[in-house]
Amino acid sequence: QSALTQPPSASGSPGQSVTISCTGTSSDVGGHNYVSWYQQHPGKAPKLIIFEVTKRPSGVPDRFSGSKSGNTASLTVSGLQAEDEADYYCSSYAGNDNVIFGGGTTLTVL
Amino acid sequence: QVQLQESGPGLVKPSETLSLTCAVSGYSIRDGFYWGWIRQPPGKGLEWIGSVGSMYHNWATSYNPSLKSRVTISVDTSKNQFSLKLNSVTAADTAVYYCARIWGGSSHVENWGQGTLVTVSS
Numbered sequence: 001q002s003a004l005t006q007p008p009s010a011s012g013s014p015g016q017s018v019t020i021s022c023t024g025t026s027s028d029v030g031g032h033n034y035v036s037w038y039q040q041h042p043g044k045a046p047k048l049i050i051f052e053v054t055k056r057p058s059g060v061p062d063r064f065s066g067s068k069s070g071n072t073a074s075l076t077v078s079g080l081q082a083e084d085e086a087d088y089y090c091s092s093y094a095g096n097d098n099v100i101f102g103g104g105t106t107l108t109v110l
Numbered sequence: 111q112v113q114l115q116e117s118g119p120g121l122v123k124p125s126e127t128l129s130l131t132c133a134v135s136g137y138s139i140r141d142g143f144y145w146g147w148i149r150q151p152p153g154k155g156l157e158w159i160g161s162v163g164s165m166y167h168n169w170a171t172s173y174n175p176s177l178k179s180r181v182t183i184s185v186d187t188s189k190n191q192f193s194l195k196l197n198s199v200t201a202a203d204t205a206v207y208y209c210a211r212i213w214g215g216s217s218h219v220e221n222w223g224q225g226t227l228v229t230v231s232s
Contacts, residue, residue, distance in 0.1 A: 033216075034214070034215075036219070038219070044223050045222040045224055046156065046208075046219070048220060051216060051218040055219070089156050091217075091218070095171075096174060097161070097217075098175070100175060101155060101156040103155045104155040
């Protein structure tokens with residue numbers, strides 16, 4: 001199973017919106033509504049910010065939103081803040097109780 | 111609130127077995143969820159290693175196909191912990207290893223341990 005494809009980097013100015021894509025196949029992203037997104041600050045464990053494509057855990061700001069079209073999922077961060085600067089990883093259920101991750105995207109707040 | 115804490119040797123020799131334990135507090139591993147391991151080589155992305163289901167899932171295990179021949183995940187309900195064994199390690203297995211509580215339905219990680227760095231070197 002190959003990793004999901006994410007752009008290595010993304011950037012935006014404070015207050016702007018940024019969208020990060022995550023492309024898989026019909027066996028993973030396209031075949032299940034089980035895409036999740038994680039935020040990871042340097043030296044820290046990842047943190048769940050989106051699950052089941054569009055749902056936010058309690059405590060995650062509604063500036064973070066998720067969507068999916070076909071084999072590509074997307075994470076949008078609206079109203080960028082300095083604290084949003086981090087690495088972002090997507091993941092998807094891939095069948096047979098397995099999960100695959102994307103390669104990660106480094107978000108820079110300019 | 112559930113907490114997970116990894117423990118184990120930080121240095122393992124090539125060809126030997128990497129062994130880590132995850133102690134869980136604030137929730138009984140018998141009661142639900144899946145319990146798993148994810149790793150992250152230095153400066154690289156995340157890799158799913160595998161998971162074990164709770165008692166309600168008959169403690170069923172599943173493993174990343176690329177690691178399946180070398181991985182075993184097991185549970186110790188008396189200590190409310192679960193473990194990872196990865197045998198025949200090489201330098202490519204050097205990584206931060208995270209233990210995790212996983213929502214089985216959609217396989218998203220709800221809770222992460224802080225992670226522990228394991229270096230494979232002679």
